[in-house]
Amino acid sequence: MTNPAEIIPGILFYSYLSTVRKDKVAFMEHNTLVLQIAGHFSLQTASEQVSMGPGQMLLIQKNQLGELTKTPVDGQDYQTIVITLQEDMLRKIALEEQIELGQKYVGPQNILIPGNDYLRAFFQSIIPYVRHPDEKITHTMGVLKVKEAVHLLLHTMPELEEFLFDFSEPYKMDLERFMHSNFHYNIPVEKFARLTGRSLAGFKRDFQKIFGMAPRHWLQERRLAEARHLIETKHKKPSAIYLDLGFESLSHFSYSFKKKFGVAPTETRGDLESKKNTIQAL
Structure with missing residues (x-):
């Protein structure tokens, strides 16, 4: 079966x-x-x-x-x-x-x-x-x-x-708190809107006011920031975290990570720190 x-x-x-x-x-x-x-x-x-x-x-x-x-x-x-x-x-x-x-x-x-x-x-x-x-x-x-x-x-x-028999719509909840708690779930923006008690248009409007960017852009940035934290401080392997952070494939995660930070996620913590210091010195 x-x-x-x-x-x-x-x-x-x-x-x-x-x-x-x-x-x-x-x-x-x-x-x-x-x-x-x-x-x-x-x-x-x-x-x-x-x-x-x-x-x-x-x-x-x-x-x-x-x-x-x-x-x-x-x-x-x-x-x-x-x-x-x-x-x-x-x-x-x-x-x-x-x-x-x-x-x-x-x-x-x-x-x-x-x-x-x-x-x-x-x-x-x-x-x-x-x-x-x-x-x-x-x-x-x-x-x-x-x-x-x-x-x-x-x-x-x-x-x-x-x-x-509760047929009411979800309350319009604290959007900032909800997104910081649930950013790692790989679901469509439309479902994030529904879960926070908003229409899609209302969700995007409130999101822009709070985070200063579109939902998809913020989700990508937030997930990559969390990935870097886990790799640098928790010594996690990319293959062990990419699904938990909402990325559909390891290759997509690696490409996005390198595009954002300039180094592959498989490189050492020292490489990441060196790249960070170089960027700050420019």
């Missing part, structure tokens, strides 16, 4: 692998429910880190950036089931159940869900769809399984109502 497998398009996924995998950038666009079957899962965002092992369940809030690490344990393959709780489906449930919320959810963004017989039985009921993804009934049952998941979550933790 491919990894990850999309069992029901956009709704139900099954992840399986036998070696450690780290996804440098994950944009959680929808509320997401994750069941860990085997192995260890961790999520690192700018503000928190959460992890879980076999049998645990995690509810992840929408509109987050993070790094996912999936680790097999004790010789067993890593396995997890992921259900995305898309907003259009949650809106339908809110209408059916006459749920009305007037305020924005401000609690934890990632919540470990206590296990119970209902939720365990629910995930067991999904296994046949994982094993037979091509069956016609799999797609027919997708919507019903999502509704069932939502009702069971509310039965387990009624306070999740505010979490699940």
Whole structure:
């Protein structure tokens, strides 16, 4: 089976692998429910880190950036089931159940869900769809399984109502602080705008006022500055940091670094300092 497998398009996924995998950038666009079957899962965002092992369940809030690490344990393959709780489906449930919320959810963004017989039985009921993804009934049952998941979550933790049915737009947050915390994520400028609660035009306008340059230019400069810091002071190898800093390839990183600083990132700290002193003397 491919990894990850999309069992029901956009709704139900099954992840399986036998070696450690780290996804440098994950944009959680929808509320997401994750069941860990085997192995260890961790999520690192700018503000928190959460992890879980076999049998645990995690509810992840929408509109987050993070790094996912999936680790097999004790010789067993890593396995997890992921259900995305898309907003259009949650809106339908809110209408059916006459749920009305007037305020924005401000609690934890990632919540470990206590296990119970209902939720365990629910995930067991999904296994046949994982094993037979091509069956016609799999797609027919997708919507019903999502509704069932939502009702069971509310039965387990009624306070999740505010979490699940918050349809407000993101608050217009502190742009400078957000960008300094998340500059290393390789995502389109449009998503940075959305995550800070701005239109693309508003984001670019506010960005210019704060940083004095366009977003793409600032991101390149900020990432290269961080790369130089890591190479000079932490003695990191370029091959170990370029992905973490949002560069798509080592060759692109090396080219950009040399264009900015005049030396290749593989050169020594002394070479970098010498070049710096030469530039300052001119």
